[in-house]
Amino acid sequence: MTGRARPAAAVAAIAVAVAAGGCAGSSRTDDDYRHKAANTAETARSAVKTVRLGVQADDRHKVTGPYLSILVGRAEDQLSSVQQTFDSRQPPSHRADDIRDALDKLLVQASDTVSGVRIAVRRGELGNLHRFAKDLDDVADQLDKAEQEWR
Amino acid sequence: MKKFLALALGILTAIGGYLDIGDLVSGSLVGARFGYSLVWVVIVGTLGICVYAEMAGRIVAMSGRPVFDLVRERLGPRAGLLNLVASFLVTGLTLTAEIGGMALGVELITGVNYLLWVPLAALVAWFVIWRIGFETIERVVALLGLALVMFVVAWFMLRPDWHQAVHDTVHPAVPQQEGRPTWLYYAVALIGASMSPYEVFFFSSGGVEEGWTAKSLPEMRANVFIGFPVGAVLFAAIIGVTATVFQPAGVQVVNLAQTALPVALAAGKVGLGLLILGIVAATFGAAVETAMSCGYMTAQYFGWQWGKSVRPVRAARFHLVVLLTMILGTGAILTTVDPVTVTEYSLVFSAVALPLTYFPLLVVANDRDYVGDRRNGLLANTLGVLFLLLLVVVAVAAIPLMLITKAGL
Numbered sequence: 312m313t314g315r316a317r318p319a320a321a322v323a324a325i326a327v328a329v330a331a332g333g334c335a336g337s338s339r340t341d342d343d344y345r346h347k348a349a350n351t352a353e354t355a356r357s358a359v360k361t362v363r364l365g366v367q368a369d370d371r372h373k374v375t376g377p378y379l380s381i382l383v384g385r386a387e388d389q390l391s392s393v394q395q396t397f398d399s400r401q402p403p404s405h406r407a408d409d410i411r412d413a414l415d416k417l418l419v420q421a422s423d424t425v426s427g428v429r430i431a432v433r434r435g436e437l438g439n440l441h442r443f444a445k446d447l448d449d450v451a452d453q454l455d456k457a458e459q460e461w462r
Numbered sequence: 463m464k465k466f467l468a469l470a471l472g473i474l475t476a477i478g479g480y481l482d483i484g485d486l487v488s489g490s491l492v493g494a495r496f497g498y499s500l501v502w503v504v505i506v507g508t509l510g511i512c513v514y515a516e517m518a519g520r521i522v523a524m525s526g527r528p529v530f531d532l533v534r535e536r537l538g539p540r541a542g543l544l545n546l547v548a549s550f551l552v553t554g555l556t557l558t559a560e561i562g563g564m565a566l567g568v569e570l571i572t573g574v575n576y577l578l579w580v581p582l583a584a585l586v587a588w589f590v591i592w593r594i595g596f597e598t599i600e601r602v603v604a605l606l607g608l609a610l611v612m613f614v615v616a617w618f619m620l621r622p623d624w625h626q627a628v629h630d631t632v633h634p635a636v637p638q639q640e641g642r643p644t645w646l647y648y649a650v651a652l653i654g655a656s657m658s659p660y661e662v663f664f665f666s667s668g669g670v671e672e673g674w675t676a677k678s679l680p681e682m683r684a685n686v687f688i689g690f691p692v693g694a695v696l697f698a699a700i701i702g703v704t705a706t707v708f709q710p711a712g713v714q715v716v717n718l719a720q721t722a723l724p725v726a727l728a729a730g731k732v733g734l735g736l737l738i739l740g741i742v743a744a745t746f747g748a749a750v751e752t753a754m755s756c757g758y759m760t761a762q763y764f765g766w767q768w769g770k771s772v773r774p775v776r777a778a779r780f781h782l783v784v785l786l787t788m789i790l791g792t793g794a795i796l797t798t799v800d801p802v803t804v805t806e807y808s809l810v811f812s813a814v815a816l817p818l819t820y821f822p823l824l825v826v827a828n829d830r831d832y833v834g835d836r837r838n839g840l841l842a843n844t845l846g847v848l849f850l851l852l853l854v855v856v857a858v859a860a861i862p863l864m865l866i867t868k869a870g871l
Binding site for chain 1: 569570571572573707711712713714716717719720722723726727729730731734735738
């Protein structure tokens with residue numbers, strides 16, 4: 312390798328490493344898989360809690376429709392993205408299958424609840440979103456418990 | 463009275479123009495994840511930008527020439543070229559993030575997907591650069607950016623635990639659930655946000671555009687030493703509102719809509735509307751500044767005619783660089799890359815380029831040929847050297863920290 316090629320190679324190596332950082336890595340052990348499940352639950356809970364705060368703001372007539380629509384839509388996208396990433400991981404053993412099933416169920420529940428809020432917001436049902444509050448709280452609690460268990 | 467008004471307007475402009483997408487994203491992300499434990503970095507970064515912006519302003523006022531021109535002359539074309547390439551790439555990446563930020567802001571008002579707004583936002587920004595006078599651009603946009611003061615209003619309305627806020631700022635500690643490398647990675651990002659290289663290029667080139675002389679020094683210093691720190695209070699308020707609302711709820715900030723939520727919860731629709739106006743104005747202003755900075759640095763290095771004080775036909779190459787950079791930035795955002803992710807990377811790469819920007823300034827500010835008897839005193843040199851050492855450490859650590867933490871995961 313020539314002296315001039317070295318900086319270019321270093322930059323390319325860094326670029327590949329950074330790009331790889333954004334990919335879903337494989338899990339070789341149950342511990343690693345459990346850790347990744349905990350991280351996924353944490354991210355999903357964050358998205359659900361964001362929507363819950365949005366609903367709280369709507370309850371007090373503090374947000375506009377277009378803003379809430381974007382806020383909830385982004386949370387829904389985030390849930391869909393984490394679910395897709397988690398599902399693409401190979402569970403290393405049958406024990407890991409149990410974690411996968413449990414988390415998948417929670418993620419579907421979270422996505423369905425947030426989708427319900429998004430549909431209501433885009434139908435102009437502002438000021439009437441408190442009916443979703445309990446479901447959002449429940450799924451956030453379950454995700455929290457799952458995260459604690461797998462952490 | 464007229465002088466006082468001009469001074470006040472200059473300070474307000476400095477405050478309103480202080481924040482950009484990098485501050486909005488990094489501030490809210492850090493507040494939600496790390497609470498007040500990284501506010502000290504904002505304080506250090508603000509002191510750093512004040513020290514070096516004052517040097518840049520003094521150089522312009524005494525020599526009548528922009529910083530990049532002097533860097534090439536003083537350090538030679540090779541060192542100047544290295545500086546140009548690094549600064550151009552980082553500023554171009556920042557421009558990309560600002561265009562995305564503008565479109566995201568309009569999306570929050572309209573509810574229409576931000577990608578549809580990207581070309582229009584970029585076109586308006588380019589048209590403003592092409593047709594509107596420098597002072598008008600700077601003042602109108604920055605004054606609209608003052609609407610971001612809603613972060614401060616909301617911070618007070620949310621009634622945070624001030625004792626805890628001061629304690630965590632003065633005694634910073636890594637939060638229990640976070641690793642030290644991640645905490646340090648975001649400290650690097652905050653330094654990148656506080657001391658963005660383009661701020662110095664735009665500030666010094668603006669000084670040439672406005673014809674600063676030695677008589678302008680008091681006004682320039684008032685802008686720097688009052689305007690920038692007050693602007694930094696807005697930055698701290700972003701951390702404050704997100705630390706108050708999101709950290710206890712365990713919410714991670716991943717998009718700009720979340721950044722506005724604490725203000726909505728505190729100040730309602732009016733507060734939210736003002737804040738979004740401020741976000742659009744701040745990112746619009748920063749997009750204009752970064753695009754112009756790309757034109758400034760290139761034209762100044764190659765010795766082309768540049769600036770808004772001459773007709774576009776006489777500064778054709780300057781305007782061509784601005785236009786091409788704008789097109790590239792717009793194209794990059796239209797690939798659907800996440801603007802928030804672009805912002806995060808732009809901050810870290812800014813941190814890497816910081817010594818290349820600030821070291822030449824320190825050299826030129828000590829050269830009697832350029833600044834005469836207004837060269838750096840003991841205080842400016844001590845602070846300048848200390849900050850330069852810090853920036854070298856930050857620059858060396860930035861990429862390894864990015865790799866170790868997988869960009870802050």
